[in-house]
Amino acid sequence: MLRFLGEKAAAKRQVLNADSVEQSFVGLKQLISCRNWRAAVDLCGRLLTAHGQGYGKSGLPTSHTTDSLQLWFVRLALLVKLGLFQNAEMEFEPFGNLDQPDLYYEYYPHVYPGRRGSMVPFSMRILHAELQQYLGNPQESLDRLHRVKTVCSKILANLEQGLAEDGGMSSVTQEGRQASVRLWRSRLGRVM
Known part of the structure; x- marks a missing residue:
């Protein structure tokens, strides 16, 4: 942008990216609100890595939390929004049919004492179902x-x-x- 607009104009038009926002849900909301979808996908990846998931963690044992599953939903929804359907499908694969034991509160009694049911956001279940239509199924x-x-x-x-x-x-x-x-x-x- 600096090359096209010049230094003064570029300074006025600061574009947010994954490095320029708080590394949290707050920063993620900022990126989404300014429609910087790709940067939001990147930040989701970083936040998932901080939760012990995401980049380089495929196939390794993991512990889910309501926050990590919300991050996964946001990341998957952003991939679909960007038209990256194959990527979304690949990232959905480890979750199976979204009914694995480690996706339920009961699996983590020390973290969620007394809570019952699925931790998977309902919107993630809808996205999981609707993604198939974009893949020709x-x-x-x-x-x-x-x-x-x-x-x-x-x-x-x-x-x-x-x-x-x-x-x-x-x-x-x-x-x-x-x-x-x-x-x-x-x-x-x-x-x-």
Whole structure:
């Protein structure tokens, strides 16, 4: 930019990159808000490396956190936004069908005592399903969306019967249950 605009104009038009922002979710939000998708992908990679994942860690044992899975979702969504569908598919591969034991709170009782269920962001499940249509596999995309729809419907049925989301006994307040029903209805709407 300096070469094209000159020093004064370039100084006024500072373009953010992965090096010029805070190395955190805050910096990531800045890059995304100024639509610097590639720099945001780079920063996600750095942040995942800081979580013991990402670059050079493929195939090694890993511990997931809600933050690391959120970073993976953002990175994968950015790859799709950039049209890098094959890259997104390759980076999704280690997650399998998103139902591996290490993707659940119960796998980390020392970190998430008493928490139950999947740590995978719901939007990551939708992205996992929809990615297949961009790769020329519309039937696989529909099959994955149908599986997500089935889970949403089952959880809603459990909640409407006064049970917990997983079908067990519930100790949730009526207000909490109504909030859960609204959440799962909106999720079901996203799948439809």
